[in-house]
Amino acid sequence: xxxxxxxxxxxxxxxxxxxxxxxxxxxxxxxxxxxxxxxxxxxxxxxxxxxxxxxxxxxxxxxxxxxxxxxxxxxxxxxxxxxxxxxxxxxxxxxxxxxxxxxxxxxxxxxxxxxxxxxxxxxxxxxxxxxxxxxxxxxxxxxxxxxxxxxxxxxxxxxxxxxxxxxxxxxxxxxxxxxxxxxxxxxxxxxxx
Numbered sequence: 001x002x003x004x005x006x007x008x009x010x011x012x013x014x015x016x017x018x019x020x021x022x023x024x025x026x027x028x029x030x031x032x033x034x035x036x037x038x039x040x041x042x043x044x045x046x047x048x049x050x051x052x053x054x055x056x057x058x059x060x061x062x063x064x065x066x067x068x069x070x071x072x073x074x075x076x077x078x079x080x081x082x083x084x085x086x087x088x089x090x091x092x093x094x095x096x097x098x099x100x101x102x103x104x105x106x107x108x109x110x111x112x113x114x115x116x117x118x119x120x121x122x123x124x125x126x127x128x129x130x131x132x133x134x135x136x137x138x139x140x141x142x143x144x145x146x147x148x149x150x151x152x153x154x155x156x157x158x159x160x161x162x163x164x165x166x167x168x169x170x171x172x173x174x175x176x177x178x179x180x181x182x183x184x185x186x187x188x189x190x191x192x193x
Contacts (some may be wrong), residue, residue: 070126071124071125071126071127072124072125072126073122073123073124073125074122074123074125074141075121075122076119076120076121076122076123076141077120077121078118078120079118079119079120080115080117080118080119080147081115081116081117081118082114082115082116082147084112084116085112086110086112087109087110088107088108088109088110088163088164088165089107089108089110090105090106090107090108090160090163090164090165091105091106091107092104092105092106092107092163093105102161103161103162104159104160104161105159105160105161105162105163105165106157106158106159106160106172107157107158107160107163107165108155108156108157108158108165108175109155109156109158109165110153110154110155111153111154111155112151112152112153113151113152113154114146114147114149114150114151114152115144115146115147115148115149115151116145116146116151117143117144117145118143118144118147119141119142119143119144120141120142120144121141121142121185122139122141123138123139123140123141124137124138124139125137125138125139133191134191135189135190135191136189136190136191137187137188137189138187138188138189138190139187140184140185140186140187140188141185142183142184142185143182143183143184143185144181144182144183144184145180145181145182145183145184146179146180146181146182147181149179150178150179150180150181151177151179151180151181152176152177152178152179152180153175153176153177153180154174154175154176154177155174155175155176156171156173156174156175157171157172157173157174157175158170158171158172159172
């Protein structure tokens with residue numbers, strides 16, 4: 001059975017070959033060429049996966065120059081926080097003191113105007129290990145506090161019997177801050193020690 005399959009592919013064995021005319025010989029040359037071409041194509045497909053998995057060694061210096069491409073990026077294009085309101089900030093003592101045993105509160109009624117904070121750029125977060133230490137690296141976007149005109153804070157300082165500074169309220173004075181501005185940028189690393 002195996003010989004019969006070989007005969008189909010390669011033709012009759014030398015002992016079995018018949019005498020043929022020159023015209024038939026010319027035709028047989030084309031048949032043999034087709035078989036050789038078929039074998040070459042099959043060999044190419046068999047060898048192709050091995051060639052595609054070939055590896056090239058990389059030197060230590062080349063490897064050292066490779067930077068990881070994974071991590072998290074957060075884009076803060078034109079992010080801004082404004083229109084913030086804070087009506088009251090207070091601190092209290094719920095049991096008072098000798099002679100004044102009811103709750104008492106001190107604090108401020110607050111008015112904010114201007115841009116509070118704006119963020120611009122991309123924040124990148126990566127983690128990596130060097131030797132025995134692992135660090136979290138955060139490249140910060142640019143943080144702008146106060147915007148172009150600055151942040152303004154107007155406060156009325158009060159004493160009162162409740163946390164919203166309305167019961168038995170007495171005014172201690174005013175506090176005002178104008179044009180608070182700051183720009184923060186850079187990176188930070190977090191690690192255990």
